[in-house]
Amino acid sequence: MESTSPTSNFQDNINTLAFDIFGTVIDLAGSLIPPAESFLRQCGSDLSGAEFWQDWRARQRIEQYQDNLLLLGHSGYLETCRRSFVYCLKLRGVEFTDDAVDDFMHVYRGLRPYPDAVAGLRELGERYSLVALSNGEEWFLQHLAENNIRVPFNEIISVESVGAFKPHPAVYRKAAQTLGVSPGEIMMVAAHSFDILGARACGFRGAYVNRYGLPTEENFFQPDLEVADFHELSKVLLA
DSSP states (O other), X not given: OOOOOOOHHHHHHXXXXXXXXXXXXXXXXXXXXXXXXXXXXXXXXXXXXXXXXXHHHHHHHHHHHHHHHTTOOOOOHHHHHHHHXXXXXXXXXXXXXXXXXXXXXXXXXXXXXXXXXHHXXXXXXXXXXXXXEESSOHHHHHHHIIIIIOOOOSEEEEGXXXXXXXXXXXXXXXXXXXXXXXXXXXXXXXXXXXXXXXXXXXXXXXXXXXXXXXXXXXXXXXXXXEESSHHHHHHHHTO
């Protein structure tokens, strides 16, 4: 994929990179498909983990959007993952027990990062302040940063601080306030175009790490950069 490059003035204004974690830094599919398939087999289902993942991942977003739309607050990233997991088991007619689901959810503690993300974060940390800006619970993000990603973020900000999931505008505005920098000095880095949309609408710059070959939103607020992975991101931002 050919990356776009910012102008020198644009790049000079950025001092902070805010990273989405789940799906951008963390390899959710690679971490969750194998144990999900094992779970399905234990429940007597021949559904593949990859097929189940497509339903499950899409449902997670619906659960989070429903919380935002119904003003239910931040019920917890892990809780929305659990709810969507149960919904998809029912959707696919898989018989299960609540205890089995509770046991399965422990796999989230072992989520693995993309190797290119780890390498890119280390390189980018030489020039920029690195911030984790995520839908995850703060304790969970701390766990992943310290034990799985193993890259020192300058700040970890959970959407718990505003009680809403991304892309609610309060998330990005609160992040800028917490960091004490103007929105235009922050670049949101995400593999999900809706996250870039929310950040750009609040004055952030946006870098779309298009890992999944998906189009951006049909909206005025487009990413400033589009790259295939963190290697390309580092090449552009450290040029």
